[in-house]
Amino acid sequence: MSIANVRLLAGLLALPSILFQRNFLAVIIQCLYVIVVAVSYSRRFKLLPNLILLFSVSLAHLLQPNGLLLFSIGKFPITLGALTLGAHKAFTLISLLYLSHYMVTARPKFPGLLGQLISLQFYFFEQIREVWQSIKVKRPLIGAIDEMLLKISLESAKVAEHSSPRASPKELLFNAFHVVALWTLFFLGYYSILPILN
Amino acid sequence: MTPIRVGDIIIFLLAVALIIGSFSFYSTISGKPEVRVKSGAGESIYDLSVDTQATFKGPVGETTIEIRGGQVHVSESDCRNKVCISAGWISSPGEWIICLPNNVFVRIEGSLEEGSPDDTSF
Amino acid sequence: MTPRSKPRIEFVALLAACALFLSTIEYLIPKPLPFMRLGLANLPLIIALGLLSWKEYLLLALLKVLGQALISGTIFSYIFLFSLAGTTASILIMLLLYNVLKKRVSLIGISIAGAMASNIAQLLLSRYLLFGEAAKLVAPPFLIVGLVTSIILGVFAQQFIAKSRWYKGVQ
Structure with missing residues (x-):
């Protein structure tokens, strides 16, 4: 099996363990785990967008009071359960996001005609980027876009073949480990072996 | 030559109507009835329209409330006489259930039906 | 010219690549709110109608x-x-309006309708996946931003098909 397919498969196998996680602490650990894996395969991690997501989703859930009243702002209650519910959803989303990042690190290919079309799309994408950078005068905008589109010839389209190398035993082992680790966290949460925070 | 046509104006007006309509959500979200539970741990608040269960610890054990279909009742309690369970379901603002031995007090707050001036001016 | 099918499919891929390029440009534009989008990538979809x-x-x-x-x-x-829900909703409504209303609507109206459909689909989804009840609160600002950006995109698309030499060549 190619590296691309191994990572794809590992990601798909691990996905339900995050999606169906009910334990708040466990999902946080899963999230950190997936981020570390994605980053170790040279995916970039930016803290701020994730923090904004975490805060906004948690804040949104405060509208529906749920659980212990921590304090009130005016008449507006800040409840623990609502905060953790929102944060849980945000952590799930972030986990899936970085799992997905990891799954495409080895550039998987779609099979058949659709796969060819996507390759073609990326070929033109590179062309557009190159031609657009070569155009000096970008005003008026429509003129510049015209110039770019007219320069790109449909006939010259060639799809660069790239094939993902076969996965080494080490690669297989690492991927299997990630899947087992994420499912272990799922069961630690499922049987409430990890403490329930809310 | 103007590109704007009849269809554009109609679609634009429909979109504006949709936006104005969407603002009405703001009034539905405030003043919803809430379930407030006082127990040893402090005060907890739940939305009466969201089905859920919650358990509270008290001096004699655990008391569990259940919210389902816009009603709330005490489903389980470790107290001896189970008065709180036999009180059954409550659903209107002002109604309450109390479990004295376990120090759990459940009441419904908020007034959707009456529409008191308090709700509109938050 | 050679059989139509092959260059046609490459033409579709080119338009899709334009959408991709525009979404990378959109990514570079700073936005005040994380969920706010201009929808630049929808421009090829509007023009391709x-x-x-x-x-x-x-x-x-x-x-x-x-x-x-x-x-x-x-x-x-x-x-x-x-992304899938938003795009599906908007292309269905845009295809429908473009083919039913034909001369009675310009790309501006079509762009507005597409953006509204996309926003509604995404709000419904966020109601279940992300925001819960608060999706109702974010609806008005979302729809307002969608209306404004879709008018701008629609006007641009209309100008583009009127002025572009490339568009006349491929039409």
């Missing part, structure tokens, strides 16, 4: 969604669902 058959058009939309998801790495997360 007059260029493609409905089958080619659906293919373009599919390539746009998949390409974006692959380049951003979101394809296997449910961010992808938001």
Whole structure:
């Protein structure tokens, strides 16, 4: 099996363990785990967008009071359960996001005609980027876009073949480990072996 | 030559109507009835329209409330006489259930039906 | 000219690549709120209405969604669902209006309708996946931003098809 397919498969196998996680602490650990894996395969991690997501989703859930009243702002209650519910959803989303990042690190290919079309799309994408950078005068905008589109010839389209190398035993082992680790966290949460925070 | 046509104006007006309509959500979200539970741990608040269960610890054990279909009742309690369970379901603002031995007090707050001036001016 | 089918499919791929390029540009533009979008990548979809058959058009939309998801790495997360739902809703309404109303509507109206459909689909999804009840609160600002940006995109698309030499060549 190619590296691309191994990572794809590992990601798909691990996905339900995050999606169906009910334990708040466990999902946080899963999230950190997936981020570390994605980053170790040279995916970039930016803290701020994730923090904004975490805060906004948690804040949104405060509208529906749920659980212990921590304090009130005016008449507006800040409840623990609502905060953790929102944060849980945000952590799930972030986990899936970085799992997905990891799954495409080895550039998987779609099979058949659709796969060819996507390759073609990326070929033109590179062309557009190159031609657009070569155009000096970008005003008026429509003129510049015209110039770019007219320069790109449909006939010259060639799809660069790239094939993902076969996965080494080490690669297989690492991927299997990630899947087992994420499912272990799922069961630690499922049987409430990890403490329930809310 | 103007590109704007009849269809554009109609679609634009429909979109504006949709936006104005969407603002009405703001009034539905405030003043919803809430379930407030006082127990040893402090005060907890739940939305009466969201089905859920919650358990509270008290001096004699655990008391569990259940919210389902816009009603709330005490489903389980470790107290001896189970008065709180036999009180059954409550659903209107002002109604309450109390479990004295376990120090759990459940009441419904908020007034959707009456529409008191308090709700509109938050 | 050689048989139509092959260059046609390359033409669809080119338009899809334009959408991809525009979404990378959109990514570079700073936005005050994380969920706010301009929808630049929808421009090729609006312009392509007059260029493609409905089958080619659906293919373009599919390539746009998949390409974006692959380049951003979101394809296997449910961010992808938001993009898929929004694009599906908007292309269906845009195809319908373009073919039913024909001369009675310009790309401006079509762009507005597409953006509204996309926003509603995404709000419904966020109601279940992300925000809960608060989706109702974010609805008005979302729809207002959608209306404003879609008018700008529509005006631009209208200008483009009127002035572009490329568009006349491929029409």
